[in-house]
Amino acid sequence: MTKRLNVSKLTTRSLLYLLLIVSSFVMAFPLIFMILGSIGTTQDYIRSPWLPIPQNPTIENYLIILDPSKTDVLQWVFNTLIRAAWYIIIPGTVAILAGYVFAKLSFRGRDAAFTFLLMSMMLPGIVFQVPTFVMMARFPLAGGNDLLGQGGTGFINQWPALLIPGLVSVYYIFMLRQTFYSIPADFEEAARVDGAGTMRCLVSVYLPMLKPVITVLIIFQFVGIWNDYLWPLFVTTGNPEVYVMALGFQFLQAAGNSLKGLPNTVTDYPFTFALAACSILPLVIMFLFLQKYFVEGVQGFAIKG
Amino acid sequence: MNDAGILGNNAVRAPVFVSRRERFRRWRYRNRHALEGWGILTPILLYYGIFFLFPVFASLALSFTTWSGLSGSPVWVGFKNYQRFLSDPTYRTIITNTILFAVSILLIQTGLAIFVALLLNTKIRGRAIYRAAWYIPTLTSAAVMAQVAFVFISPADGVINMVLRQLSLPPIIFYVQVDWMRVVIIAYSVWRGVGGAVVLYLAALQGIHPELYEAAQVDGANGRQLLRHITFPLIAPMTIFVLITGIIGTAQIFEAVMFLSKGGPANLTNVLMLQIYQDAFANQSLGMASAGAIFLGLMLLVFAMFQMRIFSRGRVMN
Numbered sequence: 001m002t003k004r005l006n007v008s009k010l011t012t013r014s015l016l017y018l019l020l021i022v023s024s025f026v027m028a029f030p031l032i033f034m035i036l037g038s039i040g041t042t043q044d045y046i047r048s049p050w051l052p053i054p055q056n057p058t059i060e061n062y063l064i065i066l067d068p069s070k071t072d073v074l075q076w077v078f079n080t081l082i083r084a085a086w087y088i089i090i091p092g093t094v095a096i097l098a099g100y101v102f103a104k105l106s107f108r109g110r111d112a113a114f115t116f117l118l119m120s121m122m123l124p125g126i127v128f129q130v131p132t133f134v135m136m137a138r139f140p141l142a143g144g145n146d147l148l149g150q151g152g153t154g155f156i157n158q159w160p161a162l163l164i165p166g167l168v169s170v171y172y173i174f175m176l177r178q179t180f181y182s183i184p185a186d187f188e189e190a191a192r193v194d195g196a197g198t199m200r201c202l203v204s205v206y207l208p209m210l211k212p213v214i215t216v217l218i219i220f221q222f223v224g225i226w227n228d229y230l231w232p233l234f235v236t237t238g239n240p241e242v243y244v245m246a247l248g249f250q251f252l253q254a255a256g257n258s259l260k261g262l263p264n265t266v267t268d269y270p271f272t273f274a275l276a277a278c279s280i281l282p283l284v285i286m287f288l289f290l291q292k293y294f295v296e297g298v299q300g301f302a303i304k305g
Numbered sequence: 306m307n308d309a310g311i312l313g314n315n316a317v318r319a320p321v322f323v324s325r326r327e328r329f330r331r332w333r334y335r336n337r338h339a340l341e342g343w344g345i346l347t348p349i350l351l352y353y354g355i356f357f358l359f360p361v362f363a364s365l366a367l368s369f370t371t372w373s374g375l376s377g378s379p380v381w382v383g384f385k386n387y388q389r390f391l392s393d394p395t396y397r398t399i400i401t402n403t404i405l406f407a408v409s410i411l412l413i414q415t416g417l418a419i420f421v422a423l424l425l426n427t428k429i430r431g432r433a434i435y436r437a438a439w440y441i442p443t444l445t446s447a448a449v450m451a452q453v454a455f456v457f458i459s460p461a462d463g464v465i466n467m468v469l470r471q472l473s474l475p476p477i478i479f480y481v482q483v484d485w486m487r488v489v490i491i492a493y494s495v496w497r498g499v500g501g502a503v504v505l506y507l508a509a510l511q512g513i514h515p516e517l518y519e520a521a522q523v524d525g526a527n528g529r530q531l532l533r534h535i536t537f538p539l540i541a542p543m544t545i546f547v548l549i550t551g552i553i554g555t556a557q558i559f560e561a562v563m564f565l566s567k568g569g570p571a572n573l574t575n576v577l578m579l580q581i582y583q584d585a586f587a588n589q590s591l592g593m594a595s596a597g598a599i600f601l602g603l604m605l606l607v608f609a610m611f612q613m614r615i616f617s618r619g620r621v622m623n
Contacts, residue, residue: 020424024438027496031441033464034453049467097345107339113346120357121616122609124557126578127598128360130585131367134374135360168353174616198341229448229560234586246446250564253452269456276453283444291433294440298501299508 031280038062038274045269061274064259071255072240073278076248083162083244084225088218091169095217096210098168099176100202104188117170125230129165133234136161157239162232172217179213180206216297219290223283245279367595374591386596395572396580400600403577407556410491414499415547419540421499422506423532436507440500447497451564454493458486458565479566483573486566490574494561498554502547509543510536549611556605577601 033052037045038061040054065073102114137154139145144152155161183206191205207214229246236242240251256271257263287294323331333340368386370379390396421439425432442450457464458479466476479486517535526534559578562568568575568583577597585594 016424016427016429020429020435023421024435027442028438030450030453030496031445046462046467049464049471094349098349101342101345105338105342107336107342109339110342113350116350117353118613118617120353121613122606123361123602124553124598124605126557126581127364127602128357130581130591130594130598131360131363132356133585134363134591135356137374165356168349168357223444227444227446227448229446230582233582246448249446249449250452267456267459267462269462272456273453276449279449280445284441287441287444288437291437295436295504295508298504 031284034273034276034280037270038277040270042269061256061271062278064256064271065252065274065278070259071252072243072248073245073252073275075241076243076245077278079242080226080244080246083228084222086163087166087225088221090167091172091221092214092217094168095172095176096202096207096214098173099180100198100206102173102177103180104185117168117173120170129231129234132165136164136235155235157236157242159242161235162242162244165231172221175213175217176210179210183209212293212296215290215293219286219293220297222286226283249275249279364595364598367591368599369592371590371592373589374585375589379592382592386592387600389593390596390600395575398572399575399577399580402573402575403556403558403601406487406490406494406558406562406576407552410494410498410555410558411548411551413491414495415502415544415551417495418499418502418506418547419544421503422510423536425503425507426510436504439503442497443500445497447560448564450497451493451560454489454561455564458489480570483570486570486574490558490561490565493565494555494558497561498551502551505543505547506540509540513539545611546615549608549615552608553605553612556601 036054037052039057039059040052041056041058044054045052064070068074098117102110133156137156138149139154139160140147140149142152142160143154143156143158145154146152155164187205187209188201191201196204227246228244232244232247236244236247240248243251252275253272256268256275260268260271262268367379369381369383371382371386372379390400425435429435458466458477460466460476460478460480469476477485479489513536517539518531521531521535557578558576559582562574562576562579563582566574568579577600581594581597581601584590584597
């Protein structure tokens with residue numbers, strides 16, 4: 001009796017592991033395929049389309065992609081990093097300050113201001129992206145525009161268009177407010193007795209305690225900006241100098257053939273795969289190191305509140 | 306003591322001159338919260354007004370006009386743009402497609418996420434590895450991976466067709482066989498979208514007290530009954546959260562369609578976001594693009610309000 005139970009339990013467990021391993025492999029398959037394909041040749045891929053196992057692995061494609069004299073990829077990665085830093089520092093600072101105000105100060109109009117900010121969560125981004133595009137194009141005295149915003153192209157295809165919108169993130173203000181709520185007032189009061197002002201309290205008292213939530217903010221903002229495609233597509237399609245990686249990708253794919261001296265009639269898949277790997281692997285590596293914070297960030301709102 | 310106190314107070318009360326500066330200092334101290342609060346909030350609210358509120362009203366206003374955005378001024382056309390959404394067969398197809406994609410992607414990925422989270426919540430070795438495999442796709446760029454996915458469905462030398470050829474099966478021409486194209490778009494979107502829900506459900510499952518299961522098992526409940534009467538009711542709040550935030554995301558499907566099918570054939574896989582992009586930039590019709598954006602916003606408004614309520618409550622479960 002006991003033995004039979006154990007056997008059936010063993011079967012269930014092996015079945016469980018089989019299911020987990022197979023399904024996890026299916027999820028990882030596109031990425032495994034991409035990495036294998038990127039170090040192989042088109043022949044490898046035609047020989048075994050299930051999984052292009054390279055016969056003579058080569059990093060030629062990566063060398064071409066990362067060579068500044070052949071492609072602009074490094075420039076695009078640099079652009080993406082600049083943009084990520086900007087969108088971490090400004091919305092992060094705003095979220096810390098506003099989170100403090102909404103959680104720790106009480107004054108008339110505070111809740112009205114909060115509700116007012118919340119309204120942005122009611123609408124999908126596209127509702128303000130189309131008019132914001134027009135605002136960027138018609139920005140007075142920019143890009144050949146006159147005082148009324150006519151005549152030129154404004155900030156279109158220029159850096160400011162990539163940096164001006166979206167600097168107040170209500171989502172992060174929310175996140176910080178919740179965290180400030182969870183910190184007892186005693187810490188701040190003790191510091192105030194010692195003569196610290198508000199800014200001093202924020203920097204010396206709260207900031208160290210906010211480290212986990214700020215880490216989550218940095219990670220998610222970084223991922224969001226690294227993968228941001230729609231807005232750069234709207235405003236910078238015409239200027240390769242300010243492309244971000246996610247946008248540049250599609251324009252470089254076609255260039256791979258001429259760089260490697262291949263005719264345009266074939267699609268150089270290994271090159272495409274290597275290019276995609278350059279865009280995706282940095283985040284995957286980051287995830288493997290910071291897995292805890294990713295999981296915490298996803299669960300943050302839902303569980304802990 | 307009371308009397309003495311009053312007397313004492315009267316005794317020391319003398320005319321006190323408070324200087325203007327001192328009064329200001331006291332006033333500033335009394336209103337410290339309001340002053341600091343507004344000091345910080347004013348620039349934030351100002352920015353928010355210019356780059357959020359104004360564009361929203363501009364969108365609303367533009368949706369009643371026709372305008373190329375390049376030159377000239379918007380021309381008022383009333384509800385004509387919205388009428389087109391309801392009468393033009395192309396736009397009706399686009400709306401149907403958007404709903405079809407949004408709902409099917411959401412339901413498949415939520416169901417799958419519950420199943421996978423249940424598997425991951427058992428006593429297994431290497432949970433972090435499986436969780437990583439399920440979560441990593443959500444980190445990939447939607448645009449880049451969609452272009453990689455295109456390699457799989459490319460007509461002549463795509464992976465799927467080369468495999469089919471090896472198996473001596475007829476190839477699939479995705480641009481013609483629209484149902485297969487839909488399958489690919491849905492599969493790709495589920496692949497990229499399921500991970501977040503898996504992590505959320507895993508957390509929800511881990512929040513259930515084991516005593517509940519033990520107690521039920523003592524009462525003779527079997528596995529299925531445990532699932533039905535304990536697990537599912539307790540993760541119901543999470544399901545509501547996942548479905549509401551999920552529909553807001555899946556209804557904005559864009560990159561998958563843009564790179565896999567470009568909305569074709571004949572708009573049969575076209576979606577609202579892609580049409581808004583095409584209206585704004587290819588067709589240079591900002592009126593239609595704005596109407597599309599407002600239309601999408603209205604479609605999602607109920608869910609967004611729910612989402613806001615969940616957020617203001619600060620938590621989903623326990």
